[in-house]
Amino acid sequence: MPSSSLSLDDPIRAIDARLATRRMGAKTKGPEAWVVLAESMELHTVGQLLHHYPRRYIDRSMVQSIRDLKIGQQATVIAIVKDVDTRTTRPRPGQRPKTMVTVTFKDPTGVIQLPFFNQPWVARVYRPGMEVALSGIAQMYRGRFQLASPEVEILRGDGDLVHTGRITPIHPAAEGISAKTIRELLWKAFEQLPRQPDPMPRDLIEAETLMPWHDAVHAIHFPVDDRTLASARERLKFDELFTLELGVAFRRQRMTAERKGVAHRADGALTARLRETVPFEPTDAQVRAMDEVGRAMAAAHPMNLLLQGDVGSGKTLVALHACLVAIQSGHQAAIMAPTEVLAGQHARSVAGLLAAVGGVAWLLARPRDPDQSLLFGGPSDGEPGGGPEPAPGLTWALLTGSVTGKERERVLAGIAGGEVDLVVGTHALVQEGVTFSDLSLAVVDEQHRFGLHQRMALKGKGGGDIDVLIMTATPIPRTLALTYYGDLDVAILDEMPTGRRPIETRAVRTEAERRRAEELVRIEAAAGRQAFVVCAAIDEANRTQVKAAEVEAERLRTEVFPELRVELLHGRMKPKDKERVMETFRSGDVDLLISTTVIEVGMDIPNATVMLVENAERFGLAQLHQLRGRIGRGAHRSWCVLFDESDEDNLDARARIDAMVRTTDGFVLADEDLRLRGEGTLFDTRQSGMPDLKLARLAEDLDLVTRARSRAFALLEDDPGLASHPELLDELRRRFERSIDWLFRS
Ligand code: ADP
Numbered sequence: 001m002p003s004s005s006l007s008l009d010d011p012i013r014a015i016d017a018r019l020a021t022r023r024m025g026a027k028t029k030g031p032e033a034w035v036v037l038a039e040s041m042e043l044h045t046v047g048q049l050l051h052h053y054p055r056r057y058i059d060r061s062m063v064q065s066i067r068d069l070k071i072g073q074q075a076t077v078i079a080i081v082k083d084v085d086t087r088t089t090r091p092r093p094g095q096r097p098k099t100m101v102t103v104t105f106k107d108p109t110g111v112i113q114l115p116f117f118n119q120p121w122v123a124r125v126y127r128p129g130m131e132v133a134l135s136g137i138a139q140m141y142r143g144r145f146q147l148a149s150p151e152v153e154i155l156r157g158d159g160d161l162v163h164t165g166r167i168t169p170i171h172p173a174a175e176g177i178s179a180k181t182i183r184e185l186l187w188k189a190f191e192q193l194p195r196q197p198d199p200m201p202r203d204l205i206e207a208e209t210l211m212p213w214h215d216a217v218h219a220i221h222f223p224v225d226d227r228t229l230a231s232a233r234e235r236l237k238f239d240e241l242f243t244l245e246l247g248v249a250f251r252r253q254r255m256t257a258e259r260k261g262v263a264h265r266a267d268g269a270l271t272a273r274l275r276e277t278v279p280f281e282p283t284d285a286q287v288r289a290m291d292e293v294g295r296a297m298a299a300a301h302p303m304n305l306l307l308q309g310d311v312g313s314g315k316t317l318v319a320l321h322a323c324l325v326a327i328q329s330g331h332q333a334a335i336m337a338p339t340e341v342l343a344g345q346h347a348r349s350v351a352g353l354l355a356a357v358g359g360v361a362w363l364l365a366r367p368r369d370p371d372q373s374l375l376f377g378g379p380s381d382g383e384p385g386g387g388p389e390p391a392p393g394l395t396w397a398l399l400t401g402s403v404t405g406k407e408r409e410r411v412l413a414g415i416a417g418g419e420v421d422l423v424v425g426t427h428a429l430v431q432e433g434v435t436f437s438d439l440s441l442a443v444v445d446e447q448h449r450f451g452l453h454q455r456m457a458l459k460g461k462g463g464g465d466i467d468v469l470i471m472t473a474t475p476i477p478r479t480l481a482l483t484y485y486g487d488l489d490v491a492i493l494d495e496m497p498t499g500r501r502p503i504e505t506r507a508v509r510t511e512a513e514r515r516r517a518e519e520l521v522r523i524e525a526a527a528g529r530q531a532f533v534v535c536a537a538i539d540e541a542n543r544t545q546v547k548a549a550e551v552e553a554e555r556l557r558t559e560v561f562p563e564l565r566v567e568l569l570h571g572r573m574k575p576k577d578k579e580r581v582m583e584t585f586r587s588g589d590v591d592l593l594i595s596t597t598v599i600e601v602g603m604d605i606p607n608a609t610v611m612l613v614e615n616a617e618r619f620g621l622a623q624l625h626q627l628r629g630r631i632g633r634g635a636h637r638s639w640c641v642l643f644d645e646s647d648e649d650n651l652d653a654r655a656r657i658d659a660m661v662r663t664t665d666g667f668v669l670a671d672e673d674l675r676l677r678g679e680g681t682l683f684d685t686r687q688s689g690m691p692d693l694k695l696a697r698l699a700e701d702l703d704l705v706t707r708a709r710s711r712a713f714a715l716l717e718d719d720p721g722l723a724s725h726p727e728l729l730d731e732l733r734r735r736f737e738r739s740i741d742w743l744f745r746s
């Protein structure tokens with residue numbers, strides 16, 4: 001047979017004409033198999049089919065005998081079709097008769113039945129003698145075993161000679177093609193495919209003791225045992241991660257080589273003055289982060305730095321330090337927050353910390369005579385001659401959607417004219433009409449939104465070469481920081497300012513526990529402390545959810561805490577009203593603030609010591625962590641109480657809440673979140689433009705990520721343009737197809 005000429009670029013039809021044109025459907029035949037593969041799965045070539053990996057395996061040594069099935073337990077059995085019985089039920093008056101097909105399967109120890117209602121065609125799918133794998137929950141019906149929610153895989157049909165050994169792969173299929181057809185195509189492909197050369201450098205594969213490529217691809221489809229399968233998976237995961245890291249290394253190398261950035265003055269009068277005047281002792285972590293930021297900003301290539309720190313770890317100081325580096329080098333800086341509330345909070349912190357540095361609000365500074373010494377220090381520094389050295393001056397402004405009219409015009413003019421050194425704002429900063437005179441640093445506070453769009457938009461405002469500092473309060477899992485964020489430098493605030501007492505977290509599931517939690521609020525309020533109650537109006541745009549929060553607020557106000565001063569805060573309130581409610585809470589005139597998740601960001605109330613979260617099961621882990629970060633900010637002991645109304649079998653909700661109870665460490669929670677949700681939901685790889693990972697799981701493969709990363713970076717160090725590895729350069733181009741710009745251009 002002229003069969004060993006198959007190559008990876010051949011169309012799937014070349015594997016086997018009979019298999020490739022197989023059609024499914026009993027009455028009306030569907031399209032041919034190769035058409036389904038092309039149209040629903042984007043599989044055209046033999047090479048693409050080889051990368052279509054099984055979604056699971058049935059290990060024949062692990063399957064159960066029918067006799068040993070336990071009622072109520074998930075099980076897999078391998079059995080032969082014994083007979084197929086079709087009946088028509090006697091119709092009820094006025095109804096059409098129904099058909100019921102019962103397929104009986106047998107193994108050497110017993111029989112099991114699957115009933116199919118109103119699917120008459122099933123009778124033609126199963127033929128006596130066929131071998132199938134059945135998975136489902138075992139049940140007993142009229143003395144016979146049945147399977148509930150069964151999954152059936154046809155392993156071998158009549159005349160089908162695929163011998164798959166002990167472990168049978170089950171490939172993802174689609175409407176119009178069965179897993180069995182895909183398996184047979186792959187089997188036949190390997191029969192005809194000559195041994196393929198390894199696409200990876202040989203010394204690298206040897207140093208990492210990885211399985212050769214051809215063996216790995218064969219073994220992932222048709223493993224002989226678990227150990228071989230594990231080695232095959234390791235090898236193919238490594239390939240995915242290696243290419244990803246090579247792309248990351250490539251981009252980093254290019255950015256570092258670039259000389260278009262601003263070389264800032266890391267040390268100067270403003271930063272020195274800030275360190276002298278901060279009203280607290282910076283933590284070691286803050287000092288380290290400020291040094292890192294200073295170094296990165298002093299370099300001649302643009303900075304891209306990710307500052308990770310739990311809520312309350314003191315990111316504002318680091319951000320402000322970066323801004324002062326830009327300003328003392330003669331440029332402007334901007335801080336962009338995700339919400340108006342948070343922008344306001346930043347502006348307040350900035351105003352506080354900057355007062356001693358000589359910072360004044362632009363809108364207050366402007367009407368006065370610019371020659372006056374106002375720009376140089378506060379009132380106490382006023383004596384001419386005698387007093388302390390005048391503080392170096394700078395101006396800052398707030399720009400959000402609610403800065404309007406004349407004020408807005410003045411702010412915009414100040415930014416365009418260069419008189420405003422520092423702008424704090426929302427996405428209003430990146431809108432049309434905002435022109436900077438000389439922006440050299442953008443600080444983007446992303447909280448937990450890993451948005452790449454706005455960061456890029458703000459970068460555009462500075463002509464593309466400005467330094468960027470991204471702050472995130474939800475730590476990014478380590479694997480994510482090494483891959484999808486791997487082109488960024490990372491600084492970590494892993495130390496809390498001293499004097500903080502850890503927050504105690506409890507899950508509450510009974511009425512009695514709820515009473516105790518409410519009692520805790522009363523006790524704390526009596527001691528002069530304050531509390532939050534968060535209601536799960538998850539969708540602030542949804543009127544009914546907000547309504548529910550309002551009703552709950554009313555109930556708490558009148559029935560549960562009639563003696564306390566209670567206020568309500570939600571996302572549909574006007575900014576002015578929100579600000580008013582928060583101001584009264586901040587000033588201590590309110591004991592209990594009932595709110596939706598708008599308090600998630602922007603609230604710094606050291607006097608708040610209790611947080612009750614209603615329906616905590618509806619919140620994501622990152623969100624719960626954010627919420628909890630609103631308390632425990634002062635010197636008092638704090639409590640976070642999570643009301644869990646989930647069903648007992650809602651294992652994900654349980655896992656989230658238990659993780660919250662177990663730890664307050666944001667990095668641990670980030671990894672747990674990744675594990676629970678999978679990277680697909682946590683991070684939009686499509687938005688990032690990075691290649692998808694088929695086998696590698698960022699939640700589990702930290703070790704492989706690290707290995708692949710160090711090999712990729714080392715290889716690129718030796719061979720910067722990949723001149724001696726053209727096949728790797730090709731692979732990069734292919735895998736990064738959607739984001740070739742990201743890779744090769746700025
Ligand atoms: P983050 O933005 O990381 O959540 P902030 O910068 O808002 O944290 O700081 C939280 C609070 O802790 C603020 O009130 C801030 O003044 C205070 N703070 C920051 N750093 C320190 C420190 N080193 N020592 C004491 N308090 C600090």
Ligand code: MG
Nearest residue numbers: 261262297299
């Ligand atoms: Mg720089």
